[in-house]
Amino acid sequence: MASLIKTSTGTRVFLLAHWPVSQAAPVCLTRNASTAAGEATATQSIPDLADLESDSSLGAPEPPLGVVETFQPWKRAAQRKYRLPAGRYQYHPPKYDRGPFHPIQSPPSSEPIARDFVPGPFNLPRLKQTYQSTIASDLLTLTYLHKPPGTPKQGKSERLRGWDDSSPYHKNRARRGPRGSEVLRLIERDITFKNIPEIKAVSLAMFTPEAQKDRDYLIVARAMLMAITGTMPEITRSKHAVAAWGAQKDKYSGVKTTIYGNAAYEFLDRCIHLVFPKIKDWKGVKGTTGDSSGNLSWGLEPEHMAYFPEIEVNYDMYPSKMMPGCRVYVHTTATSDRQAKLLLRALGVPFYGELRD
Incomplete structure (x- = not known):
């Protein structure tokens, strides 16, 4: 073993490539200061290392250099006469979102294969970083409104006006908008951890x-x-x-x-x-x-x-x-x-x- 370590790298590769399989199995290439130190380490019985496997992947022989040089997968792929159709055997994200219960779901926008993928972000604005680290928590604290458990929820007022049923044409008609304005404004919601303004x-x-x-x-x-x-x-x-x-x-x-x-x-x-x-x-x-x-x-x-x-x-x-x-x-x-x-x-x-x- 000591003589194998002292040899050059090219010689070791050649010997390992032509080494018999029956003799190559127990060989474990470990770099030691001397042969005696390697034998002493192998003979020691350490209880903590008893569960470790004795074999190592480093002991497997390397393939011959001729096989490595002749291995060209791109050349083999070019020589194939029959190729698989790309559209049938490759994954394409769906064009439309058909709901959360559909068996085929679109990947998230963070995936590069998604149709709505946008690379980035490549920078973090100072004002946005200040908002995320300080302002968001401060807004949540300033607008906190304590409600004891069991407090009944207040009923919402009717925003759309109904009909008085004075005419038969009022039946099943849609409600009317607020008086004096055709635009229905948003209802102000309390600020919680789910809807902090940004x-x-x-x-x-x-x-x-x-x-x-x-x-x-x-x-x-x-x-x-x-x-x-x-x-x-x-x-x-x-x-x-x-x-x-x-x-x-x-x-x-x-x-x-x-x-x-x-x-x-x-x-x-x-x-x-x-x-x-x-x-x-x-x-x-x-x-x-x-x-x-x-x-x-x-x-x-x-x-x-x-x-x-x-x-x-x-x-x-x-x-x-x-x-x-x-x-x-x-x-x-x-x-x-x-x-x-x-x-x-x-x-x-x-x-x-x-x-x-």
Whole structure:
């Protein structure tokens, strides 16, 4: 055994390749300082190692070099005359979701084979990390409402108006909407660990009525919005003619885009920490903003757009007289404006005036 260890690597490979199988089975290649040390270790009886197998995969002989060099699986696959059809024997995720009880389910979006797979995320925005580590738990603590066990649940009021059955045509008719409004607002739900408000998306819109006569205004607005959001904005047209705004029907009126996920958090981070502090004599976002469904908005003047770092670094590229303002719409998962304002105030957005729910 000692003489085998002292030989070169190529010689050991050749001897092991031509070693008889009956003699190769008890051989165990272990590197020891000497033959005596190896024999001493083998003869020792250790109770803790009694359950271990004595054979090792290292004792199996290696295949000959000629077999390794001639092994080319790609060549064998190319020489096959009959091939299996790929569409029948390969897995393809289903096109449609047929419910949770269907035997064939779509893989989760995190799997690379899923149809809705999106690689990433490749970064973690600072504002989102702050929300997950601090703000989410603080909102849950601030809005906690203790209810003793056994407290009866309050009944929900009727939101849709019924009919008085004064006419036979009222029978089996659908209920009417609330009086004075055709839009049915969301019902505010208590904040629990299942529905903590968070940022869902941010929509930005630029109104440039001058683009109806000069298309260069549209190019400048689109370039600015593309630099700020990193997306390709959509060109909008006026649905109605408004003489006070200089808008004509079916004419180019501006650009718009919507960003989701990490891009939305990064945009809000830039607004809160880079843009808002530079605006002089700015009170903040008006407290009456909101659509009663957890979505808030504010506006930025044309001179405020230069405070974004993406535009400030290439300010000479945008004509100052052609730079438009911007309207920012923040979409949240909150069920009321009160919860949405509580979320944005925790993120750092200042509000002034009366805070309406």
